[in-house]
Structure formats: structure tokens, C-alpha cells
Amino acid sequence: MNRLSADLAVFSAAAKTAHEAATHEENIPDNKYDTLSLEASYIAQGQANRAQDLRRALQAYQSLELQEFDDDSPIRLTALVRLEAEDGEEKILFIGPQEGGLKLTVHGEEVMVITPASPLGSELIGKSTGDQVTIGRKEFEVVEVS
Template sequence: MSNAAKMAHEAAIHEENIPDNKYDTLSLEASYVAQGQANRAQELKHALQTYQHLTLQPFGENDNIRLTALVTLRDESGTTKTFFIGPREGGLKLQLDGEEIMVITAASPLGSQLIGKSVGDDVELGGSCYEIVELC
């Protein structure tokens, strides 16, 4: 990501991209791309540092869901989905022992529903009702 930001920056300042007239915006557009990529690289760097220093919390079956919880939901047909509630960068899908785990944040729609609930409670996901069946 950092290399892409550097390349976009170089493109923005390259002599071939100097505007010929006020309607030539190639250099300006390249600078926007470079800035966006640099910002995203910084966000990812901060997220990585956050996860490197993250302390996983222990959970008992009667505890309420909070940050660092690994939560398994089951729908009426028996299909299960597992989620890890992380501090940043939700949306990442991981594989653990052949099971898919989706990283979500407490600020996400599902995360905000889960925070404070416990095993046996219900949540809605994609128009379906799921029961919280496991918390670790």
C-alpha cells in the first residue's frame, strides 16, 4: 500500500502530468489517489499496531459480549456463523480449523447488536434471526 501511494505521488508530480490548460486535471487526480492511498496505509499501520497490542479477554458462558469476544450464532436451520469482535478494520474473513470467522467491530450494525448480550440471546442478521450459541 505504501509503495502504491509513492507511485501515485510520483505520477502526480511527473513532468508528463503537468497540466497544459485549466481543464487538464490528470496531475490533480493522481494527487488525490496518492493522498487516499497514503491515508489508507496509515490506517492499516495503526490497525496492525492495535491488534499487536490487543489483550484477549477471557469469557465464561454467562458473560456479556464485549471487545475480543469470539461469538457463534446459529439460525433456525442450524447454520452457524462465527464472529470476532475486534477494535478496528472489520470485514476481514479468516479461517481457523476449517471454520470461517468474520472480524467485525463494535460499531458495526451486528457488533452493536451483540455488545452486552450473552449466550441464549437472539440477534437479527440479514433478515434472519440468530441465537447466540457460544461465546469464548
């Protein structure tokens, strides 16, 4: 949640700065080809939209209740899933409600957040330890669900 809070602060400040640039008197167009103000307003809107997305994600994670898992539990929301390929490559995934693609370092290991709506997330939901999943062209085995 610290990462989401920090990202929210950055995007909120960026949206405010872009809005100020869009409305600043020096950016009033001199002619129909002067689009600096218009471009700044698009940036401001994009930054504000991203800040709103981050607010929703932060609220979702603050109200999230972690589930208990054992070796026989099917993968579902809040599962921490360790995958391993035959060549030894490992991936650690957290099934979260939002912000898929976010990478975090937890106890020195990289954990990627995925959502149940993502292709990989939908493939993992319902699987359990010992099941196989395909990522790209590589097969991975679910070796741990916690």
C-alpha cells in the first residue's frame, strides 16, 4: 500500500502541475496552430484519471481480507503463488484486486501482482499445487500456494 500511496501522490501532483500549465496565461493560444494549452489539458486529464485509478486501487487493498491457503487450496484472490519451470526459473505472483503488473520486492524476491481478470490470472484461478500453467511458450508448475 505504501507503493500505491506514493504513486498516488506523484500522479496527483503531476495532474495539478499539468492543470496549472494548461490554464496559465502564458499558454493562451496566439493562433489556431498554437496547441500548447490544449496538450497540457490532455496531460492534466490523463494524470487526474490515473490518480483516480490509484485511489480506487488503494481503497480496494485497504479493505482486502487476506485468505488462508494450504497445499490443497484452490488459487483465488489474495493467493501468493510460486511457479517453477523445468529449467528452474521461478515466478512469484500475488492475485490482487487491482494494479496488475505492479512489481514489488518482498523479502528480497520479486513479486508481480496479477488480477483474476488478466489472462494469466484467469488461468490460475481454481488451480492448486501441482497444476501446470503456460506463460508465453513455457510451462510452469504451481509449486506453492500461500
